[in-house]
Amino acid sequence: MRIVSLASGSSGNAIVIDAGGTRVLVDCGIGPRTLARRLDDARIAPESVSAVVVTHEHVDHCRGLAAALRRWPWLVLASAGTIRGLDASVLPRATAVKGAVDIGGITIRLVAVAHDANEPTAVAVADRHTGMRAGIAHDLGEPSTALVDSFRGVNLLCIEANHDTGMLRGGPYPAHLKARIAGATGHLSNDQAAAFIAAVGTRDLRAVLLLHLSEVNNTPLAACEATRRGVHRRARLASLDAAVRRAPSAPIGAAAAQLALAI
Ligand SMILES: [Zn+2]
Numbered sequence: 180m181r182i183v184s185l186a187s188g189s190s191g192n193a194i195v196i197d198a199g200g201t202r203v204l205v206d207c208g209i210g211p212r213t214l215a216r217r218l219d220d221a222r223i224a225p226e227s228v229s230a231v232v233v234t235h236e237h238v239d240h241c242r243g244l245a246a247a248l249r250r251w252p253w254l255v256l257a258s259a260g261t262i263r264g265l266d267a268s269v270l271p272r273a274t275a276v277k278g279a280v281d282i283g284g285i286t287i288r289l290v291a292v293a294h295d296a297n298e299p300t301a302v303a304v305a306d307r308h309t310g311m312r313a314g315i316a317h318d319l320g321e322p323s324t325a326l327v328d329s330f331r332g333v334n335l336l337c338i339e340a341n342h343d344t345g346m347l348r349g350g351p352y353p354a355h356l357k358a359r360i361a362g363a364t365g366h367l368s369n370d371q372a373a374a375f376i377a378a379v380g381t382r383d384l385r386a387v388l389l390l391h392l393s394e395v396n397n398t399p400l401a402a403c404e405a406t407r408r409g410v411h412r413r414a415r416l417a418s419l420d421a422a423v424r425r426a427p428s429a430p431i432g433a434a435a436a437q438l439a440l441a442i
C-alpha cells in the first residue's frame with residue numbers, strides 16, 4: 180500500500196491510496212486538470228481510480244468532485260449526511276456507507292469525527308492481501324475514543340495538524356474564527372495531533388503524514404517538531420513528513436512495504 184497526498188489545506192484536499200492495484204481517492208477538493216496532473220506525478224491514471232471517499236461536504240474537500248465525475252466513472256462513497264450536502268449532480272453516483280465497504284482488494288471503514296459539518300468521517304483502510312492498515316483523518320476538532328480504537332496499530336497514519344496553538348492565539352484571525360478553529364468541532368492542533376499519534380502508534384507504525392496545515396497559523400517545521408518525539412517514541416524508524424499544500428507529497432508506504440519484505 181502506498182499513499183500520496185495530492186493537495187492539502189484550506190485551498191483543497193485530495194489523497195490517493197494505491198493498494199495491490201486498487202486505487203481510491205479520499206476527497207476531491209481540487210479541479211480535474213490539476214488532479215490529473217498530480218495523479219500522473221504519482222504514476223496513477225485517473226481512469227484506474229475506482230472510487231472517491233468524501234470525508235465531509237466542506238468545499239475544500241469536494242470542490243472538484245462534480246467536474247471530476249463528468250470525466251471519470253468513479254463511485255462516490257460517504258456518510259449519508261455528507262451525501263446530503265453534496266452537489267445534486269453527484270447524487271446518482273453516490274452510495275451512503277455505514278461502517279465498512281470492500282473496494283477491490285481493500286476494505287474501507289468510515290469512522291465518525293467531531294467537526295462542524297453534517298456527518299463528517301475519517302477513513303480506516305485495510306489491504307486484505309498484505310494486511311497493511313492505514314488511517315486518514317482530515318478535519319476534526321478532537322479525536323474520539325472510537326477513532327483512537329479504529330486507528331490503533333495502523334502502519335500508515337495521515338492526520339490533521341492544522342495549527343500551532345500559540346500562532347493561532349497571537350495570529351491575525353478574528354476572535355470568532357479563532358474560537359471555531361480551536362473548538363471541539365474545529366481543527367486539530369499540532370499538540371493534539373502529537374497526543375493522537377502517541378495514542379494510536381505502536382511498533383507497527385511505519386510513516387506519519389501531517390495534513391491540512393494552516394498557511395497562517397502553522398509551519399511544516401513547527402508541526403513536525405511538535406509531533407516528532409511522540410512518533411519516534413512509539414516507532415523508532417517511522418518517517419514523519421508534512422503534506423504540501425499545492426503539490427504531491429512524497430509517497431508513504433511503498434518503502435515501508437519493501438522494508439517489511441526485506442526483514
Ligand atoms: Zn472541514
Ligand SMILES: [Zn+2]
Binds near residue numbers: 239317
Ligand atoms: Zn478542510
